[in-house]
Amino acid sequence: MRPKALYVSSSVGLGHVTRDYRLSRLLDWADITWLTAGRALDYLRARGESVHELSYELRSLGDSLMNVIRGCRVTYSPLGLLRLYKDLRHNADLVRDHLDLEAYDLVIGDEPWELMMSGLKVPERSVLITDITSLGSSDNLIMRRVNSWIRAKFLQFRLRFNVSLWDRAEGFLSPGQLATHEAYPTPSDDDLIVINLGGTDAGNSAAEAISALLEARGLRTAIIGGRSFRPNPVDVIASARALVTLAGYSSLVEASMLRKRAVILKIGGHFEHEENARVFEGRSGYRVLSCDRATPEEVYRALSEVLGEEPDPPAVKDSAQEIASMIRRLTK
Known part of the structure; x- marks a missing residue:
């Protein structure tokens, strides 16, 4: 049996x-x-x-x-x-x-x-x-x-x-x-900035403000996670030119394994986000900001920097x- x-x-x-x-x-x-x-x-x-x-x-x-x-x-x-x-x-x-x-x-x-x-x-x-x-x-x-x-x-x-x-x-x-999901699609580098909130509503307001500013600056965005639940979010992530993502474990594993540039937003006072984000600090193609303090303009500037860099994610097995x-x- x-x-x-x-x-x-x-x-x-x-x-x-x-x-x-x-x-x-x-x-x-x-x-x-x-x-x-x-x-x-x-x-x-x-x-x-x-x-x-x-x-x-x-x-x-x-x-x-x-x-x-x-x-x-x-x-x-x-x-x-x-x-x-x-x-x-x-x-x-x-x-x-x-x-x-x-x-x-x-x-x-x-x-x-x-x-x-x-x-x-x-x-x-x-x-x-x-x-x-x-x-x-x-x-x-x-x-x-x-x-x-x-x-x-x-x-x-x-x-x-x-x-x-x-x-x-x-x-x-x-x-x-x-890793997450059953399998990862082949990564591409489309003209899309994906704002990834993971599975909670913690960053909904911040994501909407960031998306509005990026769109006003001529960048195409998609919000996933939070209120924007998708059964297969990894398909969108794999196609992203870069990510703006909360510092949850699986979101950062995906960014590493798919070699995606990312602006990482850590929730203030969240010990796990602090430690997860620290692994990416100082690496090419990544910037770490505090979600509770960073303005959409600061996110845009960080994103502009990483878009010009080759991503060097930490090793993930x-x-x-x-x-x-x-x-x-x-x-x-």
């Missing part, structure tokens, strides 16, 4: 589900059921994937994060954090009460916060995918406790893959990164095949 696998993909944006979908194409020996929410759920439904019915009751964590992000900056407002926690607790309680992990031969989780908060015991045949091993600095008591909890939960998984661009914590296998092989060995 074919193994039954549950794949729990984080609903924060589209970066998790797009890399998970790529990995899942290499797990064709298993019958996969997905658990996620929000735009990640939309992405999978557009591809005809088998989705657990509980997905339709979960709250999107990508939407919930907008409670703590305002004007392209993380605010950490007490009310926003409370709303985020309530959505996490809601999802975790649903998972605890309605998800039967024993029905599956394998459980894969890509930063599966609801599963980790549910109190359910992770089975022996379990796999973790992550590109962070903490939520940033542990310089205060609260963050020390949060990061300690995250590490303890991550370590409950049998196979643990850290696919980060920069994080190299002990206790995880680090074979490389994970797609480890999907290697990870898939190790998962296969786990199930035998």
Whole structure:
């Protein structure tokens, strides 16, 4: 019999589900059921994937994060954090009460916060995918406790893959990164500037202002992500002359693997964006700006500079095949 696998993909944006979908194409020996929410759920439904019915009751964590992000900056407002926690607790309680992990031969989780908060015991045949091993600095008591909890939960998984661009914590296998989507089209260099917001609404207002100015300066633009959801965004990215992109993990992996010039906008106060963007600083064909402070004019000037440079992206290795092989060995 074919193994039954549950794949729990984080609903924060589209970066998790797009890399998970790529990995899942290499797990064709298993019958996969997905658990996620929000735009990640939309992405999978557009591809005809088998989705657990509980997905339709979960709250999107990508939407919930907008409670703590305002004007392209993380605010950490007490009310926003409370709303985020309530959505996490809601999802975790649903998972605890309605998800039967024993029905599956394998459980894969890509930063599966609801599963980790549910109190359910992770089975022996379990796999973790992550590109962070903490939520940033542990310089205060609260963050020390949060990061300690995250590490303890991550370590409950049998196979643990850290696919980060920069994080190299002990206790995880680090074979490389994970590319996104099933495959990449052959890159071209069309007369198009793609403004990539990823899978959240964090940069919607900034993107619209940037697009308006670039168009006024004679540049053709396309906004993808955020409110402009596309089931196959990589086709547009591959055709871009350059990108203006938020500093999410998968967006930057795509920029590297497709060798696209980019102006990278990091969300203020977002530790992961800070570290992701740092990998590109000082490299030809790339500029890093703060999303909450950069004006459209400053973005235009940075874009004008990178358009005259040959892109020199950081080295990125797609480890999907290697990870898939190790998962296969786990199930035998």
